[in-house]
Amino acid sequence: MLLEVKKLRTEFKLKRGTVTAVDDLSFTIDKGEILAIVGESGSGKSVTSLSIMGLLQKPGKIAGGEILFKSQDLNKMSQKELQKIRGNKISMIFQEPMTSLNPVWRIKDQIMENIMTHMKISKKEALTRTIEMLETVGIPSPAERANDYPHQMSGGMRQRVMTAMALACDPELLIADEPTTALDVTIQAQILELLYRMREKFHMAVLLITHDLGVVAEAADRVIVMYCGKIVEEAAVKDLFAQPLHPYTVGLLQSIPQIDDDSDKRLYMIKGMVPNPLNMPPGCNFSDRCDRCMDRCTKEMPELQDINGHKVRCFLYDKAKEGELSAK
Incomplete structure (x- = not known):
């Protein structure tokens, strides 16, 4: 696990x-x-x-x-302990690369910073790894593009840069x-x-x-x-x-x-x-939008139940038998 x-x-x-x-x-x-x-x-x-x-x-x-x-x-x-894990053992690709990347730093500097924070290697070795990661994620001419700023890249390329940065320390x-x-x-x-x-x-x-x-x-x-x-x-x-x-x-x-x-x-x-x-309905949160809503749904919150490895939070399956997934 x-x-x-x-x-x-x-x-x-x-x-x-x-x-x-x-x-x-x-x-x-x-x-x-x-x-x-x-x-x-x-x-x-x-x-x-x-x-x-x-x-x-x-x-x-x-x-x-x-x-x-x-x-x-x-x-x-x-x-301090979390900083040793973030970007190293657990990495994240954020939702919008244009706002996640620093607009005044070159691509290589942003990736190298992450590498040198978590790995005990020289600046030269960090640059080599940066170029390798950019090549791995499919950026053409990685040595040249590493010198670009984020605004010089397309949305897809910026997403690849974010992916390279996230993967740089083998999370x-x-x-x-x-x-x-x-x-x-x-x-x-x-x-x-x-x-x-x-x-x-x-x-x-x-x-x-x-x-x-x-x-x-x-x-x-x-x-x-x-x-x-x-x-x-x-x-x-x-x-x-x-x-x-x-x-x-x-x-x-x-x-x-x-x-x-x-x-x-x-x-x-x-x-x-x-x-x-701030004003959630009583009972099931989905009750007022559900085509199969029952009286019970507007009063009680159903539990998440496991039916043969398939989990569902709904009163329709309260009496589902072993081996069955059909609603009553």
Whole structure:
């Protein structure tokens, strides 16, 4: 077990009240595994990654739970101890490379800084490794492009630079937060292929955060679906796409355009909006948007239950028998 998150709760204390961005979140990642977390904006995906990295900014704080990396609780570490792990054992590709890269530093200087912080090597050796990493992630003429500034590169190239920086110290866990956002489909496919190759080459685990189920189907081994800070479904990718259980997951999959759909057919849309986190509805958070809502759903929060390895948070499956996944 490489990473184990146990009952993680992350809160933001605001003047109008407390927002629980991540609530009772538990999951594991094994070595070499790609785990995807998917959900709408505001579901708690990015806050989960920042909680793991210890990069939450005030007023955010971890209010409960454990984050165990190789059996060590990251929550109990000092900032000095975390700095030895961040960028070294655990690396992150941030959501927007243009704002994550320093605009007044050359590409090589930003990657070399990370390498020299965590590895006891000379500046010359760090430069050699930087050029090797840029070549590994597919940047042409890496020795020349290493002297560029971020604005001189395209969005896809900047994403590759972020990937090279994250992989420079051979991390055991890579967190990729929306690594294909705002990229065209061709570059998106290249980035996903790159992540897959890097996983195979370095035998690292990947936590892939996205709102795109197409990306999940292409790259992940296992998937967690989040809604309002909670896990509503968790399964192997092939199982989730073959037989989604939670009405929210069903709605997400129905919202994906199909090649063989009638051009006159309206695309399915989940009704309503994500509830205000300061005024959450009683019972199930998805109840006011669910087509299969029952009276019980508006009063009680369902537990996350395991049905033959397929986890779901929904009262529809309360009496599911062993070997069955059909709703009552």
